[in-house]
Amino acid sequence: MDKFLQLTITGLTTGMVYALIALGFVIIYKSSDVINFAQGELMVVGAYLLYAFIVQFGLPASLAMAATLGVAVLLGVTIERLVLRPMIGEPIISLIMVTIGLSSVLKGMVNAIWGPVPRPFPEFIPRANVAIGPAVVPADRLIAIAIALFFLVLFTLFFRFTREGIAMRAIADDQQAALSMGISVKRVFAVAWAIAAVSAAVAGAIVANIIGVGGEIAGLGLRVFPVVILGGLDSVPGAVIGGLIIGLLEAYTGGYIGEGLNLIIPFIVLLLVLMVRPYGLFGKVIIERV
Amino acid sequence: MESGVFFTTYKADMGLRRKPVHKVRLLVFVAFLIIFPFLASRYWLNLANQIAIATISAIGLNILVGYTGQISLGQGAFMAVGAYSAGIFAARFGLPIYLNVPLACLITAAVGVFFGLPSLRLKGLYLAMATLAAQVIVEWIITHWTSLTGGTEALVMPAPTLFGQRLNTDFRFYWIAVSMALLTALFAANLFRSRVGRAFVAIRDQDIAAEVIGVDVFRYKLLAFAISSFIAGLAGALLANYRTIISWERFTIETSIFYLAVIIIGGLGTINGSFFGAAFMTLLPAFINNLGRALQTTAPAVAGLLPAVQQAIFGLAIILFLVLEPEGLAKLWRNVKDYFYVWPFSY
Numbered sequence: 001m002d003k004f005l006q007l008t009i010t011g012l013t014t015g016m017v018y019a020l021i022a023l024g025f026v027i028i029y030k031s032s033d034v035i036n037f038a039q040g041e042l043m044v045v046g047a048y049l050l051y052a053f054i055v056q057f058g059l060p061a062s063l064a065m066a067a068t069l070g071v072a073v074l075l076g077v078t079i080e081r082l083v084l085r086p087m088i089g090e091p092i093i094s095l096i097m098v099t100i101g102l103s104s105v106l107k108g109m110v111n112a113i114w115g116p117v118p119r120p121f122p123e124f125i126p127r128a129n130v131a132i133g134p135a136v137v138p139a140d141r142l143i144a145i146a147i148a149l150f151f152l153v154l155f156t157l158f159f160r161f162t163r164e165g166i167a168m169r170a171i172a173d174d175q176q177a178a179l180s181m182g183i184s185v186k187r188v189f190a191v192a193w194a195i196a197a198v199s200a201a202v203a204g205a206i207v208a209n210i211i212g213v214g215g216e217i218a219g220l221g222l223r224v225f226p227v228v229i230l231g232g233l234d235s236v237p238g239a240v241i242g243g244l245i246i247g248l249l250e251a252y253t254g255g256y257i258g259e260g261l262n263l264i265i266p267f268i269v270l271l272l273v274l275m276v277r278p279y280g281l282f283g284k285v286i287i288e289r290v
Numbered sequence: 291m292e293s294g295v296f297f298t299t300y301k302a303d304m305g306l307r308r309k310p311v312h313k314v315r316l317l318v319f320v321a322f323l324i325i326f327p328f329l330a331s332r333y334w335l336n337l338a339n340q341i342a343i344a345t346i347s348a349i350g351l352n353i354l355v356g357y358t359g360q361i362s363l364g365q366g367a368f369m370a371v372g373a374y375s376a377g378i379f380a381a382r383f384g385l386p387i388y389l390n391v392p393l394a395c396l397i398t399a400a401v402g403v404f405f406g407l408p409s410l411r412l413k414g415l416y417l418a419m420a421t422l423a424a425q426v427i428v429e430w431i432i433t434h435w436t437s438l439t440g441g442t443e444a445l446v447m448p449a450p451t452l453f454g455q456r457l458n459t460d461f462r463f464y465w466i467a468v469s470m471a472l473l474t475a476l477f478a479a480n481l482f483r484s485r486v487g488r489a490f491v492a493i494r495d496q497d498i499a500a501e502v503i504g505v506d507v508f509r510y511k512l513l514a515f516a517i518s519s520f521i522a523g524l525a526g527a528l529l530a531n532y533r534t535i536i537s538w539e540r541f542t543i544e545t546s547i548f549y550l551a552v553i554i555i556g557g558l559g560t561i562n563g564s565f566f567g568a569a570f571m572t573l574l575p576a577f578i579n580n581l582g583r584a585l586q587t588t589a590p591a592v593a594g595l596l597p598a599v600q601q602a603i604f605g606l607a608i609i610l611f612l613v614l615e616p617e618g619l620a621k622l623w624r625n626v627k628d629y630f631y632v633w634p635f636s637y
Binding site: 097 | 355361408411412414415416418419420422423424426427430434543547550551554558595597598599600601602603604605606607608609612613616
C-alpha cells in the first residue's frame with residue numbers, strides 16, 4: 001500500500017510536469033493548428049536562460065525568472081514572425097518540418113553558447129523531501145504541481161474572459177469567420193507563441209531544477225505527445241488530465257512491471273487512442289477521417 | 291531551337307527518357323559513376339557509399355511521404371528493422387548478402403504494413419503521431435530484446451562475400467551500393483508510370499476523390515507502406531552489410547527526421563530530388579567537419595563551435611528551403627535546365 005501511495009504521488013507529480021509542457025502545445029495547436037516539435041527545445045532554452053541569469057549574471061532568483069519570461073516572450077514572438085508566418089496555408093508536412101528545423105536551430109544555438117555538457121542547476125526551488133503520510137516526495141515536485149495548477153487556472157481564465165483568449169478560441173473555431181469579424185490573426189498567433197514560449201520556459205526551469213540543466217530536457221518534449229493526444233490536442237483541461245493519466249501509468253508500470261516498460265507504455269496508449277478515439281478525451285470531435 | 295515537346299508516337303510520349311538529351315545525360319551520369327571509384331580516394335568512396343544508401347532510403351520515404359502523402363516519422367525504425375534483420379541473418383544463421391538483404395527487406399515490409407495500419411483511419415498530423423509511436427516502440431524493442439539484437443551493445447556481423455570477393459572495402463561495396471541505388475531509382479521512376487503509382491498520387495492529392503474514381507484507398511495505402519518500408523529495409527540492410535557493426539543509435543528519431551529533411555530539401559515527390567537531398571545532406575556535415583579540421587590549428591575556438599553550428603545549419607537549411615523553395619533542390623535543378631533549354635533567349 002505504501003508503494004502504491006508513493007507511486008501515485010510520483011505519478012501525479014510527473015504528470016503535472018507533463019501537463020505544464022503540454023499546455024504550450026495545446027495553446028499553439030488550438031490557435032494555429034501547428035504542432036510544435038520545438039517545445040522541448042524551448043524548454044531547454046528557458047532553463048539555460050534562467051541558469052545564465054542566476055549563475056552567470058548573478059541576478060536574484062525572482063528577477064532572473066522575470067528576465068527569463070521576458071526573453072521567452074520575445075523569443076516566441078520572433079519565432080512566430082520569422083518562421084511560422086511564411087508557413088501559413090502550407091501543408092501539414094511543412095508545418096511539422098519547420099518546427100523540427102526550428103528545434104534543431106535552437107539546439108545548435110544552445111550548444112554553441114553553453115556547450116553540450118549538462119550543468120548542475122542552482123537550487124531556486126528547494127529540493128528537500130516532504131513526507132505525505134507514509135510517502136516521501138521531493139518538495140520541488142509539489143511546487144511543480146502548484147505552478148502547473150496556477151498556470152492551468154490562468155489559461156482557463158484567459159480563454160474564458162480576456163479579449164485575446166476569446167479571439168484565440170474564435171480563430172481556432174473558424175479562421176475565416178474570425179478574420180471577417182476583424183480579429184487580427186497575426187496578432188493572436190504571436191500571442192500564442194509568446195504564451196507557449198513562456199510555459200515552456202517555466203516547465204524547463206522546473207524540470208532543470210529536478211534533473212539539472214542540459215539537452216536531455218528536450219527529450220521530454222517528445223514524451224508529451226501521448227499526453228496531448230490522449231487529452232485532446234485542443235483542450236487545456238485535456239492536457240492536465242492526460243498528463244496525470246500518463247504520469248500515473250508510467251509510475252505504475254515502472255513500479256510494478258519495470259524493465260523500462262514505462263518508457264513505451266505512453267506510446268502504446270497513444271496508438272490505442274489514435275485507433276479508437278483520435279481526438280482524445282476532451283478534444284473537439286472534428287477530425288479528418290479517411 | 292525548340293518551343294515545346296512534340297511527339298508523334300505514343301511510345302515516344304510514354305518513354306521514361308523521352309528525349310535524346312535525357313539519354314545523353316543519363317549515359318554521362320552512369321559513365322561518371324563507373325569511372326568515379328577508380329579516381330576517388332577512400333574518403334570520397336566512403337561518402338559516395340553513404341550517399342548511395344541515403345538515396346535509397348530517401349526514395350523509399352519519398353514514395354510514402356512525397357507521392358502518397360502519408361507523413362512518416364518512422365523511417366529510422368524501418369531502417370533499423372532492415373539492418374538488424376540482415377545482421378541477425380548474417381551473424382546467427384550465416385546467410386550471405388544475396389539472401390540476408392532480400393529477407394530483411396521482406397521483414398521490414400511486413401513491419402511497415404503493420405505500422406501502416408493506423409493510416410487506414412488517420413491522416414496528416416495524427417498519422418505522424420502514430421508513426422512516431424512506431425519509432426519509439428521499435429527502438430525500445432531493439433534495445434530490450436537483448437537475446438536477439440544484442441540490446442544496447444552493437445551487433446557485429448561478418449563482412450559480406452559476393453562472387454568470392456569479400457566486400458570489406460569502400461571500393462568493393464561501392465558497386466553494390468550504387469547499383470542498388472540505381473535499381474531503386476529506376477523502380478521508383480517506373481512505379482509512378484504504372485497504375486499503382488498513379489493511385490498513390492491520387493490518394494495524396496485528394497483521397498476522397500481517389501476513392502470515388504475507384505482507387506481502393508485502404509489497399510493502396512498499405513501497399514505504399516509496404517513498398518516504402520521494403521526500400522527502407524533495403525537501405526538499412528545495405529548499411530548493416532557496409533558497416534558490419536549495427537548499433538541502435540544509428541536508427542533513432544533523429545534518423546527519421548534526417549530523412550524527412552532529405553526529401554524536403556531534395557524535393558517532395560521527385561526521384562532525382564531524393565538523390566540531390568541525400569547528396570546535399572551527406573556532404574554538408576562532411577564539409578563542415580573538414581572546415582573544422584582546417585580551422586583546428588588556426589582558430590581552435592571556432593573549430594570547437596562547429597558541431598553546434600552544424601546542428602543549427604541543419605535546422606536552418608530545413609527552414610530556409612521550406613520558406614524560400616518548398617519544392618527543393620529538384621526545382622532548382624529544373625530552373626537551371628529550363629534556363630538553358632531556351633538559352634540565350636530566356637523570356
